[in-house]
Amino acid sequence: MYIPSGIAELHLHLYGCFTPEDLYQRGCELRGEIPRWDWFQQEYTAACGKSPTHYWTHPQGQKKLAEEILLHAPASFAQFQSRFNLSIALFPALDPSTTRIALRRAESQGIAYGEFRMVIPPHFTEPQGKELLTLLGETFLACTHATFTPKLLISLPGFSLSLTERHYRWIQETRITSPALNQVLVGLDFCGDEESQPPLEKEAFFRQLHEDNHASSRSLLACYHVGECFSQIGMDNSIRRIWQTHSLGVHRLSHASALGIPPAAMAHLPIQETATERSQHLRFLLEEYEWLHGAGMEYDLDAAQKELHVLEAQSHRTPNIHLPSVQELENTQCLQQAILRKLREAEACIESCPRSNFILSGIENLTDHPLRELAKSGIRLVIASDDPGIFDTSYIEEEAFCRNELGLSEDTLQRFREEAQHQRIPTCNGVTSVKLK
Numbered sequence: 001m002y003i004p005s006g007i008a009e010l011h012l013h014l015y016g017c018f019t020p021e022d023l024y025q026r027g028c029e030l031r032g033e034i035p036r037w038d039w040f041q042q043e044y045t046a047a048c049g050k051s052p053t054h055y056w057t058h059p060q061g062q063k064k065l066a067e068e069i070l071l072h073a074p075a076s077f078a079q080f081q082s083r084f085n086l087s088i089a090l091f092p093a094l095d096p097s098t099t100r101i102a103l104r105r106a107e108s109q110g111i112a113y114g115e116f117r118m119v120i121p122p123h124f125t126e127p128q129g130k131e132l133l134t135l136l137g138e139t140f141l142a143c144t145h146a147t148f149t150p151k152l153l154i155s156l157p158g159f160s161l162s163l164t165e166r167h168y169r170w171i172q173e174t175r176i177t178s179p180a181l182n183q184v185l186v187g188l189d190f191c192g193d194e195e196s197q198p199p200l201e202k203e204a205f206f207r208q209l210h211e212d213n214h215a216s217s218r219s220l221l222a223c224y225h226v227g228e229c230f231s232q233i234g235m236d237n238s239i240r241r242i243w244q245t246h247s248l249g250v251h252r253l254s255h256a257s258a259l260g261i262p263p264a265a266m267a268h269l270p271i272q273e274t275a276t277e278r279s280q281h282l283r284f285l286l287e288e289y290e291w292l293h294g295a296g297m298e299y300d301l302d303a304a305q306k307e308l309h310v311l312e313a314q315s316h317r318t319p320n321i322h323l324p325s326v327q328e329l330e331n332t333q334c335l336q337q338a339i340l341r342k343l344r345e346a347e348a349c350i351e352s353c354p355r356s357n358f359i360l361s362g363i364e365n366l367t368d369h370p371l372r373e374l375a376k377s378g379i380r381l382v383i384a385s386d387d388p389g390i391f392d393t394s395y396i397e398e399e400a401f402c403r404n405e406l407g408l409s410e411d412t413l414q415r416f417r418e419e420a421q422h423q424r425i426p427t428c429n430g431v432t433s434v435k436l437k
Ligand SMILES: [Zn+2]
Pocket: 011, 013, 191, 225, 254, 386
């Protein structure tokens, strides 16, 4: 197997790097007294329909843990999150020694440059949050050496704008007091349950970020999970959100699977969305009619306007559940192509996580995998393993998956590698912000 030297991997979650072995070991050290076991058990049971084994009192605990935590087959985001929660339950706050375990895992998989995302736990107070940031900065710096450069992105809690703003302030203040954090921190990220969080809610936040970046000698990248799952919003809404996220001035779009999945592959899934979400999409269709119609979309402006009036009189609730019509599917395809073209022209970059995208996007066949279409489109792309500890993968295995399961060529894989090397450059010297639309 070809093993590239000096892998640059730009989309990893620190908590997602722990392997079943690491998690089991940690539980043994705690003698089975897991700090947040009840919470983990409750969430896991709700998402997976069965209670997890208490691995440390089971004769084959480590094997059971691997069986119940690793994800190899299609699953919902809630099922993924409930597995990820075990890392949080075992390591409620990452202390330096456990951060080192996660970084060493990545280093042992051949990563020379890695960008790791981490959240500040929502219940943390300001002193706790700032202490965590300082410790992460120091640990990342201590783990940096000639052949391994770990960099940090802080994932902001997109579900609460006030908490996002608070964490952002802590980050900026701690960058001043902690030279180590300032050196290793390269950006911010939004992750979690993206479907309940319309990106345009963060417009004011992004304006502030861009202003701060212009005034700073070390700008922060902005990455954003979008277009990854479609259980609560339709594909066309998801594609619109990708475009709107880009318009916020995001530097890299995380996943954006909705741009590459053939709409027909999702035709069996009922569209189910709130009145608010549907209204936002109708407003977009009305405002952008000229170029969307030019791109081949066929829809009736009067009908859209009437539907919008009806929805605006309603409360925030689910208006209907319906299967997309043939015309809707055709429009979704036109919208995909139109947005892809615009993003390519704007030199936007997508972080695609091949196994993770297969498991979480709702597709059933690899022939519908979004990366096949995205790679063909010529848009800038990097690949990454997302949560290698849960998806049981590594960058090298992601490449093998692309080669063997998706039929991507060596040239294409080389293009991904070169793009990743290229993407890491601006993080060292200050980012050129994408202009707001
Ligand atoms: Zn991710």
